[in-house]
Amino acid sequence: MHRAVASDCVRVERAGGAAAFLKIRHPDMAADVVPWAADAARKAAALGVGPDVLGEAEGVLALACLDPPWRTATVGDLQDADTLGRVLDAKRRLHADAPLGRRFCPFDRIRALAVEAAATEAPLPRDATSLLAAVDLVREAIAAAGFDLRFCHNDGTASNVMLDGTALRLVDFDAAGDNDPWFDVATTINEACEFDAERRAAVERYAGRCDERLFNRCRLYGAVDDLMWGLWGVTRAVTTRRSGIEFFKYGQWRLLHARTALAARDFETWLRRL
Template structure:
């Protein structure tokens, strides 16, 4: 792993490439505490803040960790972040260097807050998040195409090869989700670029109610309902609220589409459980609670699949 001092120097050199920042006297410091469980905050890349000593202006810098290559296409993620910047639905991007894994952005700090489950109870906020995702979906295809079921197979193979720690019912969960994948395979889908990560901590909300989406590392081309499903499974622990958001997002209630959306959310839990298990086994950052995060996602997936309604969802897609 790159040393703390070397990473700080890397941040300084990339900030100097931003117009108007080359000759400034800077304070470079970590921007926030990194936490894998429960919110996967700052895990994909080290978060830094570069502050101008004279003016107090600041930039946010993300330096991708080397082990991110286990589960992230950095070039695709950086392209998605740049698109979001141009659309005004993500922070403004000043530097996106995929070769070094450094992303320099505007610092949405003062006057902005991270999304929480409590904030997701506000329909206007949820609708603003969904609208931002829809705007992104209107763009041209991204370099990476990978639906959730393909990624589940990829990460399952990876964790089995290294004998990673997995729950006792993992093979059963895989069998059930493969059954669901086979049912969904017969449904015609028009793929689009999606954000790909429903974690509500990837939503920034201003005091004025503006919304910005961050962490575009999971972006790729997939069914737009997959994007909605990953959000609903994270934002709502009860189906009625998820159903209400689905109706507002789609303009009506289509049972088969809603069932697909919910299945995508359940599959997203399995995918992220496998990612957490993979990092728990292979990442040198062994102080992070990767398996604790994985255990929660595995548990929520297992609970959803054991529900009698899961079979009905699959049957009526």
């Protein structure tokens, strides 16, 4: 998992008011946070699926603090079908609203990270070129099939979900922006589901049905998500001075997931049936 590596997180008591939660971005993570993250967080708060934004400054975002009994979700929480369903319901509320007007493209992000990795001599795996080529095929197939841009969270990490009983909030809109909503769904499924039966049930929860094309799109987007974070991990391992965080290990883990999906015997079938 990666949790609170882009920012220092501080709880601040406010005179005459509720506590605030400050995200203070690390300088070495500046390229990993979209410039409109605060606007995205405000939009989510207005939709009732994110905490209120109290203020912002360069590299700092102040949010309403979700004190206990609120707690950070884990992958184990998301493996509960009802909890996963409520996360997908929250994401659907984002997708149903008007677009933000700011594009987030995971394919562009992958290419930017690949360029950065080459420039910094990050320890890429031997098959990096093949992985990038496979994702280019995914990009072409999805573009040919078409999609609508909707406001998306674009991050399926379990720790970006806060729980209080059945109440739920999405946090960390550092990668938010307009995108194919099925990428948003896929990143969440990719985090929570190990088996196809679980993936199909999650797709059905979101869409009311699970046809082959929706399932295939989620499987492909899951690999895209893994490659994006894998490249991020191995690149940040050489671009940050914070040696106490195992960026490389995390990146290798996500690259393994990407490799498994992109090398699956069904990969071409997923591409052809979108």
